[in-house]
Amino acid sequence: MILTMKRHAVRHDSGLHQVKIRIPADVVERARGRVLTVTLPASAAEPECVVSYKLGEFCKGSLRTRDARTADLRRHAVVAALAGLCDAIRRGPAVLSQRQIVALSGETYRLLMAEHGDNPGSETEWAQFKALTRAALEGRIPGAPAIPERGRSDDAVITELLFGAEGELTDRVNALPVTEDMRALEQRVGRLAYWVLARHGIEVEDAQRLALLREIARAALDAGWALKRAAGGDFAPDPKAQRFPAFETRAAGVSLSDLFDRWQKETKPAGSTVTTWRGIVRDLAKACGHEDAARITAEDIVRFKDSRVALGRTAKTINDSDLACLRALFRYGLANKLITANPAEGVKVSAKKRAGTGKLPYEDAEIARLLALCAREEHPARRWIPLLLATSGARVGEVSQLWAERVREIDGVPCMELRPAEDGGSFKTEGSERIVPLHPAVIEAGFLRFVDGKGRGPLFYGRSRGKGSARHVSKGVGNHLADWIRTQGFDNPRKPPSHALRHAFKSAAVRVGMLDSVADAIQGHAPKTEAGTYRHFDMKTLAKAVASIPIPILRDADGGMPAEPVPRTEERRSRP
Structure with missing residues (x-):
């Protein structure tokens, strides 16, 4: 369970709302040092933004807003993302195929292209980007700046420091010996690896992590080539973009509808529950733009929850109907090995009962x-x-x-x-x-x-x-x-x-x-x-x-008398 503070954290030197969430004791050591990247949702007051938090005893940092309501929404997004990471750590490492590893690296390629494709900058920047990435992949350098999920790494100074300032950059990189030292590779693309694994709620063994790091570095090189060409004015489609398959878990092909039908047949819920919950599942699929249960993320659930809030649904209805449905459905899928994570776990709407809304008895x-x-x-x-x-x-x-x-x-x-x-x-x-x-x-x-x-x-x-x-x-x-x-x-x-x-x-x-x-x-x-x-x-x-319960009797209703009671039956036949 994630223990959270009741109010937003504050910093004396900042007017922005902060988040501070204690990492659960059972995963804190394994989570320490990791970077959690979260897409913080937009609101009427603020645009969407992406923020990374380095984990220690707490997950803490800015929510990038001064608006309290926006801070509430964003804090839920952080809680959901952190809960997904902790669940992945608890489940332990997954075994990925080569195809799955390449597919995951493709997601980092598309991330880099989406982030920089419209404004690639200069060719020199991407030449330096590629040089550092290749040198890290081949073990030629002792360290390298991280490629961030958003924005650009500062490669210019470290490139000159590591490779010198004279001669062609490719020749300068090739002049350094190839080694088995992978520390620079971890530093260069480790954040991208954390990002893509967290998207799917996956943990991997060290050997598979190294294979993933290498594939992500190769995907980053492909992106670097395409972005360098774009920086020179060539925005033609990159043929290498087609080499990455879609990531599919062993549960690939399990749609939300299929998952719901299997859950219904096994649990046999009330008919009214089936009607209501099927509508919720249909709305979630519409909001996500697809029905692939394995691709639904915690961020998707948070956005869906936020959309229900925006529609004016009460916190009780969202928590006890919408989110209860999704938690139960994904919990069933997880227990039956149909999906690898429950993205709805831990997501909820902060609800405070207001005076004047409680249910009352008849007088x-x-x-x-x-x-x-x-x-x-x-x-x-x-x-x-x-x-x-x-x-x-x-x-x-x-x-x-x-x-x-x-x-x-x-x-x-x-x-x-x-x-x-x-x-x-x-x-x-x-x-x-x-x-x-x-x-x-x-x-x-x-x-x-x-x-x-x-x-x-x-x-x-x-x-x-x-x-x-x-x-x-x-x-x-x-x-x-x-x-x-x-x-x-x-x-x-x-x-x-x-x-x-x-x-x-x-x-x-x-x-x-x-x-x-x-x-x-x-x-x-x-x-x-x-x-x-x-x-x-x-x-x-x-x-x-x-x-002993008295039954109130009205002798004169709307100007008339109620119907006379039917006399008590003298004999009541027993029923089997």
Whole structure:
């Protein structure tokens, strides 16, 4: 885990916001001395820029902005890039083929061409660039200035110092002996190697790193030749640019859609989750311009997150939906050896809960008015679901999946068995599956007679399209019910139409002195401690607790009286 400071770091001699992140203890020694290059995102106040940070005990340096909001966005980019590097270090070295090594070197070639191609400068600069790079590659010099990812190395002074000032530069380089000393090669192209490996979240063994350094040096020489020609006015395409293949991991060809489909088949998430998350994956592919899961980087995820922020999505929605989806999907791909890194790990939106935005329960008067309206309804979902929610604290998605066969007596107590519908339904969590006694008010209202009349099957929806449908048909029941409740004047945005009844039940449980553990068991909330998982309640205990919840009654709603309760059924037949 990366430990971060709560505020942006500051320097007394600079007005720019700083970043200071402690390197995790398990990787700090292996990360020490490395250079982390990060593309800091643009904002309304600042353009995009690239910054390199040399790692020690901390990753620290400037965020290149005085704007606090821009600094927030950029700090997330640094955190994401650092998390990717640390993950790569933890996974250990990858084994690369010769083709992969050349492909990686091609990315450094394209980097140099993109950085300098429009304004190559002078031919002399690139002659010196090539001379130092070739001399480092052949072990002819003891050291060399680093080729940076952005900007140019200062080669003029060191070229004269190492090779002298007299004669042709090529002859002066050739006059030095070839050795096996690779220190200058590491100094010359080591930063480019760190840059390209970090892009893919890869670590390599020393032997493969040396092979990569040599290929990067050759790619830099090719770029140097092309840029020298451009400096002389020849901007013709470089034929050597075609020699670099695209980098492909062993997971090449695994698209985001394929990855999502495999995850879905194995994990079998709720239909609503499938619908929502598939849209998120589609939006990510559109934002990146491709569907190759192996090519998605931490920087891509940060940019995608920033785009969601710009659209006005709340921090909670981005963290709990967009980023939760991507973390889960890439975590699955990583665990199944389909990709080599999880680029979404560690990326999040800083969220602070604001006053006036929390969810609220219905007040007693609101519950009484809603139930009075429901008592007049003939539509089964409108008539019964709000009453069941108010008397059990259940989620609307749980009750809407109720089947007649699962309303039965247990130990003489009329109960409803809440579990995923037999035709492909799903619940939010494993602990949501439970049995809840019916409140006396439900029985007095004639719910058991209604169930008897249904016989078998779903109580609140027609037969679904079956397993394999993206979203279970009961989801529509809850959505339509919410719309109807809103049209009845329950339009407080802090009181979700159905879920406010769940909040109200928990609040009422406190007022009547119900134990938290009992209320949690009735509502399907997970036990707060491990010890709580050992606690089990019999139906009579739960029935007594449910019956203790008072149900507000409105005797005069909108100028009329609610429908009279249906008399209690004298005899209730047991269901298997």
